[in-house]
Amino acid sequence: xxxxxxxxxxxxxxxxxxxxxxxxxxxxxxxxxxxxxxxxxxxxxxxxxxxxxxxxxxxxxxxxxxxxxxxxxxxxxxxxxxxxxxxxxxxxxxxxxxxxxxxxxxxxxxxxxxxxxxxxxxxxxxxxxxxxxxxxxxxxxxxxxxxxxxxxxxxxxxxxxxxxxxxxxxxxxxx
Numbered sequence: 001x002x003x004x005x006x007x008x009x010x011x012x013x014x015x016x017x018x019x020x021x022x023x024x025x026x027x028x029x030x031x032x033x034x035x036x037x038x039x040x041x042x043x044x045x046x047x048x049x050x051x052x053x054x055x056x057x058x059x060x061x062x063x064x065x066x067x068x069x070x071x072x073x074x075x076x077x078x079x080x081x082x083x084x085x086x087x088x089x090x091x092x093x094x095x096x097x098x099x100x101x102x103x104x105x106x107x108x109x110x111x112x113x114x115x116x117x118x119x120x121x122x123x124x125x126x127x128x129x130x131x132x133x134x135x136x137x138x139x140x141x142x143x144x145x146x147x148x149x150x151x152x153x154x155x156x157x158x159x160x161x162x163x164x165x166x167x168x169x170x171x172x173x174x175x
Contacts, residue, residue: 042107050103057099066091073158080158086127088158093133094126134159 039047056062070088073080101122105115134152138161142149152159 039107046107046109049106053102053106054099057095062091062095062099066095070157075156080163082163085158085160085163089127089130090123093130094123097126097129098122131160134161 036047036051039050058064066088069084070092073084073088098119101118102115105118110118136145137149137152137159140149152162
């Protein structure tokens with residue numbers, strides 16, 4: 001299952017006249033329903049907290065917000081600044097990683113302090129993941145990546161290496 005429906009060619013082909021925003025929002029209730037109905041053995045307040053957390057991560061405060069800004073900047077990125085790029089990735093890549101970590105902490109009974117520490121850690125790992133992914137996209141082959149290499153360049157996406165240069169972003173993930 002993919003939450004980022006606008007990046008799923010099966011969905012976009014079958015609903016070509018639908019705006020990208022609606023393509024995403026039509027599929028948002030599914031993971032919430034699965035989480036609420038399939039979680040057993042946890043107290044109801046924790047289940048409710050996880051549903052709320054996931055809704056925030058994939059909704060207009062998270063993935064949807066990041067995707068809307070990302071789409072607005074794609075092929076129109078001459079004036080995209082570092083703050084905008086970070087907004088996109090905090091609300092997309094980092095938000096999903098953050099949610100996966102935080103949901104486990106909440107369901108496992110973590111304290112508010114523990115949950116917030118894990119949230120911060122996961123957000124930073126999410127941003128780091130995106131920087132490395134951007135670098136790999138421009139330095140590795142399709143065979144090495146297991147996905148289409150150079151896709152960011154062909155779609156004219158703003159990336160960390162494009163915005164900051166390879167010197168500041170690192171010439172390879174090992175740097």
